[in-house]
Amino acid sequence: MIIEVIILRNGLHAFHRIYSDISIENINITGGLFQAIYSFSQVYAEDELRSINMKQFIYHFKAHKGFIFILKQLSDPDFSTEVIRYLLDQLGLSFFKNYPDAEEWDGISKQKFDDFTLVCDEILDRRPLRRGVPFLFKVLLKPFLMLPISQVVSITSENQNLYNYIIYHFHRYSELLGYKNLVKLVENPFMLYLKIPQNLVYAYPFLNTTKKDNFVYLLCFVTENKNWFAFYQVNSLINKKVGYILPILEDYLKKIEKNPTIDSLQVQKPKIQELVNNWANLNQYVGALQANLFEEFIKYGTIKKTLTEEEVRSQLLIIFTKFPKDIDKLIFALLTQQKILFVSLEKEKLKSTINALLTFYPQPAVNLWAEKPSDGLIVGTDPKLVSEYDHKNILIVDMENDKIFGGEKNEYCENLLIDTTKLIRDLSVTEARRFFLGKISSIFNILTSLLEVSILEDNEKQFRVILKVCPKAVIHLITKMSKDIHPILSKRIDKFN
Structure with missing residues (x-):
């Protein structure tokens, strides 16, 4: 069974699609794919199929026009070599057909290949397992009224009960808040808990007009309560994705309001629905977190093969005992997703330290070594660059002088x-x-x-x-x-x- 599709260029993730359930608690950053890529790089050949066994999985590689196409399969193969070759060929042909300028990709615009998901699903004849359901509402604030935008997310027999619970809980909350507090609430994203189905609802409010009206749109991401930790860890990725899809969604909604019957809306509809469905699938974000960290490891050549348990243990003990008075500040910053700046003159040592920390507690926005100011949450850099950062709400871990600056102490x-x-x-x-x-x-x-x-x-x-x-x-x-x-x-x- 194919459980993941990955497309790389120079170690950078151009595209990935996950078809299995992936747990952030059991994520293995430095094993599996990393080792397989390392092995493949030793025998790299354009247009030649390579398969590498990694215990539970088999990775199938095929390089074409500078991109590496990878299929991850369970170790009990259900496809022949010919079928694997055919699937990789189809992925490659379709990829360059959809993106004829792919070879010009700068590695920065991560969303460039996002809409390859539908093509990928069609070639593999698979749909991803979901951990999350989207809803889109137009909400009148006074009197309070929620209307589903069914052209984007249909209300079906599968999500009808969930829809009813959301409507009920939002009505209850609006009554308790009152109009003034409700207006304040929808100024920022917020979360509700649905007790009976035990689901979390993350609501992202947005307006589709330049003037202030008595309504707001709510793009909702609904997931099970057991996914709290995973959701919290990838929340920055979820919000970043919103920044990409909102302009597209807003344009589509304006067209609906203007004339819901025009043919172009029906043509655009499947892509809009896929965009929103992907936004509300936790599995894809956990995969993206893993991909981001993997990309950092590849980019800086930090690990030639893998980070062993003993190496991780040794590095963690060093950092956890290096700052006896203030190390709780580091843990507090990690848990509250505060920006952390690791500073050292020893570049390689610093990267190994951050690697070990990320293996223990993965974070999505990381820059192992920055030669200029970075917007990552965890950043490694040279001491001379510290002055270029805004020190407000930042924790500085000075590995040279064994000191931690900024941050907050916390007994817990x-x-x-x-x-x-x-x-x-x-x-x-x-x-x-x-x-x-x-x-x-x-x-x-x-x-x-x-x-x-x-x-x-x-x-x-x-x-x-x-x-x-x-x-x-x-x-x-x-x-x-x-x-x-x-x-x-x-x-x-x-x-x-």
């Missing part, structure tokens, strides 16, 4: 790190990571409870009940973690700290 993070370091030292990185992520999951459980009671009439009382049993350090951590996913909720939590 300090205790978490002490226990995690002990497990790394006495047991294994795997056990330590399992423990660490389990503790983080408990934070998301508290957030879920707060979201759940936020639509109750006595929500103020319920808030107090939940937060009363939380240590101040935990409340402060939750306040910071919820700031970007629900600003109003974050402010309410902060009042109890």
Whole structure:
């Protein structure tokens, strides 16, 4: 069974499509694909099929016009070599037919090949497994009314119940907030929790007009509550993708409002629906996170083959014990997705340190070594470039002088790190990571409870009940973690700290 399609150029991900369920908790950045690419690079030949076994998977490679086309297959093959060759040939031919200027790709515009998904699905005769469902609403704020935009996301027998729950919960929340607070709410993305189906709803508000009207559009990403951590980790990618699809979606909505019967809308409809469906599929973002990190590793040649468990263990113990007084600041910054600047004169050592940290706790926006200011969340750089960064809301980890500047201390993070370091030292990185992520999951459980009671009439009382049993350090951590996913909720939590 084919479970993934990857198209690379010079180590950069041009396109990827995942057809299986992928867990961020079990993500393996430096194994599998990385090792297969390394092996393939030793025998690279244009237009020649190569297959490389990597324990559970087989990677099939075919290079054409400077791009490498890869099929990832389960180790129990259900396709013959001839079929694999045919599929890779079809992918290559279709790719260059759809993008005749592909060889001019600069490696920066990541969305250039996004609409290759439909062609890819057709060639492989597969559809990706989904972890997420989209909805699009036009919302009248006063009186409150939600109307589905069925031309983009149809209301079907499969999503009807979910649709009903969303409508009900939004109505309840709007009644509790009142008009003024509702207007404030839709100024930023926010999240709701649907208790009965146990789903999270991430709502992204946008206007389709330059003037202020009494309505707003809500693009909603609905996923199961068990996916909280994965959603939180890739939230920056989700918001980045919104920036790409909104202009396309807004243009389509304007055409619908002007004349919903024109033929061009029907032609455009499948692509718009695919665009929105892909936006609301968590699997694709976890794959993108893995791809981004893999790309960084390839770009800087950090690892020739793989990072062993012992190497990761050694690097983690070095960084976790190097700053005994302030290392909790690093953990707090990681969990709250604050920008972290790692500084050192020893480029290779620094990259290995960041690699180990990312293997333990993956982040999507990373630059292992930057020769100029970078917008990544985790950045490695030379000390002379530190002055070029805005030091507001930034953590600087000075590996040269064993000091950490900026950031916030947090007792919960300090205790978490002490226990995690002990497990790394006495047991294994795997056990330590399992423990660490389990503790983080408990934070998301508290957030879920707060979201759940936020639509109750006595929500103020319920808030107090939940937060009363939380240590101040935990409340402060939750306040910071919820700031970007629900600003109003974050402010309410902060009042109890």
